[in-house]
Amino acid sequence: MVRLHVPAALSALLLGVMLSGYAGPLPAATHAVQQAASPAGHPDIFRFKIGKLDAVALKDGDIDAANDGKTFGVGQPNGAVSALLAAAGQPTDVLHLSIQPLLVRSGKRVLLFDTGAADASFARAGRLPVSMREAGVAPAQVTDIFISHRHQDHTGGLLTRGGALAFPNAVIHISAPEWEALKKDGGNAALVAAITPKVETFEPGATILPGVVNAVDVRGHTPGHSAYEITSGNERLLYIGDVVHHYVVSVQRPEWTVEYDEDAPAAQSTRRAELKRMAENNERVYAVHFPFPGLGHVTKQGDSFVWVPEGP
Ligand SMILES: [Zn+2]
Numbered sequence: 001m002v003r004l005h006v007p008a009a010l011s012a013l014l015l016g017v018m019l020s021g022y023a024g025p026l027p028a029a030t031h032a033v034q035q036a037a038s039p040a041g042h043p044d045i046f047r048f049k050i051g052k053l054d055a056v057a058l059k060d061g062d063i064d065a066a067n068d069g070k071t072f073g074v075g076q077p078n079g080a081v082s083a084l085l086a087a088a089g090q091p092t093d094v095l096h097l098s099i100q101p102l103l104v105r106s107g108k109r110v111l112l113f114d115t116g117a118a119d120a121s122f123a124r125a126g127r128l129p130v131s132m133r134e135a136g137v138a139p140a141q142v143t144d145i146f147i148s149h150r151h152q153d154h155t156g157g158l159l160t161r162g163g164a165l166a167f168p169n170a171v172i173h174i175s176a177p178e179w180e181a182l183k184k185d186g187g188n189a190a191l192v193a194a195i196t197p198k199v200e201t202f203e204p205g206a207t208i209l210p211g212v213v214n215a216v217d218v219r220g221h222t223p224g225h226s227a228y229e230i231t232s233g234n235e236r237l238l239y240i241g242d243v244v245h246h247y248v249v250s251v252q253r254p255e256w257t258v259e260y261d262e263d264a265p266a267a268q269s270t271r272r273a274e275l276k277r278m279a280e281n282n283e284r285v286y287a288v289h290f291p292f293p294g295l296g297h298v299t300k301q302g303d304s305f306v307w308v309p310e311g312p
Pocket of ligand 1: 151154242289
């Protein structure tokens, strides 16, 4: 039903155009129609609206996790993960994760949610700077960065290859427990030193930009893992960070152990609770690791859930 929205709007518009005999360029009736009418944009960017806010998904890269029982479905019987993947029409040898930070314009502020993996060894990534340029945004224009958690596929883009701040004018918002965890991690001294003057911590679940961005406490994956609720008028979008990683396995089997979760039992109960909340409230969701652009809804299916992507 979500998929039908854009074509239905487009055909209504085309019908109106035909009936009125209008022969010029298509009027910009709605943003959704504009997207449908010009699908040939850069493949690494996807523009959409959150109420009155302009948003754009920015592809950074990909992660491939071997389906060897060590990452997803840890401890499950042989073939259980493969059966789910096959039923979804996916290859069964590898679990594919996309990486797409989210950019939102709110008045004069330019908000960036996570920063991609840069040259992390476990990813094929680092396209964020190019994607951002294609979207017409310069790094110096970013005013606020919201970090979901300290893993490298979310913080990798904070610094340039030379170790300078990649977004020199941006405040870096990170939850207080996650910042403490980042400072304790080995090997992060250069990152911590570089970003410390820009970091503003918040308590889990805090309001960060009133009326625009609230943090959502989703601890478990990491000690201070945070999702973000982005609002404009009556519309909102939930940026879910790594509550769920894979659009089939994580959504359909939230209790299965994922190697990436630092506190697996806490992450599993958070995952089920958040999926339930998303489905019951029909939340519009932005999933940083789902197939690009990662925009859609979660619906209930029996005792479990399924992902319903949104887009043309
Ligand atoms: Zn991640």
